[in-house]
Amino acid sequence: DQQVKQNSPSLSVQEGRISILNCDYTNSMFDYFLWYKKYPAEGPTFLISISSIKDKNEDGRFTVFLNKSAKHLSLHIVPSQPGDSAVYFCAASAQDGANNLFFGTGTRLTVIP
Amino acid sequence: KAGVTQTPRYLIKTRGQQVTLSCSPISGHRSVSWYQQTPGQGLQFLFEYFSETQRNKGNFPGRFSGRQFSNSRSEMNVSTLELGDSALYLCASSPLTGTGGYNEQFFGPGTRLTVL
Numbered sequence: 001d002q003q004v005k006q007n008s009p010s011l012s013v014q015e016g017r018i019s020i021l022n023c024d025y026t027n028s029m030f031d032y033f034l035w036y037k038k039y040p041a042e043g044p045t046f047l048i049s050i051s052s053i054k055d056k057n058e059d060g061r062f063t064v065f066l067n068k069s070a071k072h073l074s075l076h077i078v079p080s081q082p083g084d085s086a087v088y089f090c091a092a093s094a095q096d097g098a099n100n101l102f103f104g105t106g107t108r109l110t111v112i113p
Numbered sequence: 114k115a116g117v118t119q120t121p122r123y124l125i126k127t128r129g130q131q132v133t134l135s136c137s138p139i140s141g142h143r144s145v146s147w148y149q150q151t152p153g154q155g156l157q158f159l160f161e162y163f164s165e166t167q168r169n170k171g172n173f174p175g176r177f178s179g180r181q182f183s184n185s186r187s188e189m190n191v192s193t194l195e196l197g198d199s200a201l202y203l204c205a206s207s208p209l210t211g212t213g214g215y216n217e218q219f220f221g222p223g224t225r226l227t228v229l
Contacts, residue, residue, distance in 0.1 A: 002155075006155075089156065102158070105153070105155035
């Protein structure tokens with residue numbers, strides 16, 4: 001049973017425009033959310049995170065929004081650059097002392113120059 | 114600071130064999146987690162080790178096992194390999210102190226296992 005879902009397997013965006021990647025979760029015990037970026041032949045790289053006590057966290061071109069009532073989060077990348085082309089994974093944790101992450105299946109972002 | 118390293122990077126085995134994968138965490142990190150990545154399932158948590166003890170385990174059969182050494186290096190073993198075990202196996206380390214809360218995980222490049 002997939003507790004973290006990324007329903008869009010792929011997304012294409014023009015360079016300079018906004019990229020919006022979406023993620024839904026089912027477990028109400030999740031209270032910490034992360035986005036990872038993965039290039040081929042490399043492990044995932046941490047991008048940005050958000051705690052459930054916030055609804056927005058911003059880091060440069062990357063902003064994550066959390067809607068707890070809808071159990072939905074999104075990653076906004078503005079402006080999108082060709083180097084952002086990668087697979088993006090949404091992940092969640094229950095912060096219960098167990099250090100495991102529940103991942104979505106990923107969204108492949110292609111930024112077109 | 115050196116990142117998480119995994120060996121070997123690629124491995125080909127046949128059904129019924131066993132395999133051992135190795136992970137060296139970032140220096141000072143005491144928590145090591147293992148994940149399996151397959152095309153349809155994304156990354157799925159296998160287990161986590163902290164101070165040589167398995168603290169948490171995912172929903173995988175007993176053929177999957179692991180251990181952690183006193184220097185925090187970790188190995189995972191898969192016995193009686195099946196075709197469905199073909200996947201990218203990722204190791205992640207974390208500076209988790211064991212006192213609760215969440216610590217960011219840093220991933221290695223993974224070991225690509227192919228079972229024929």
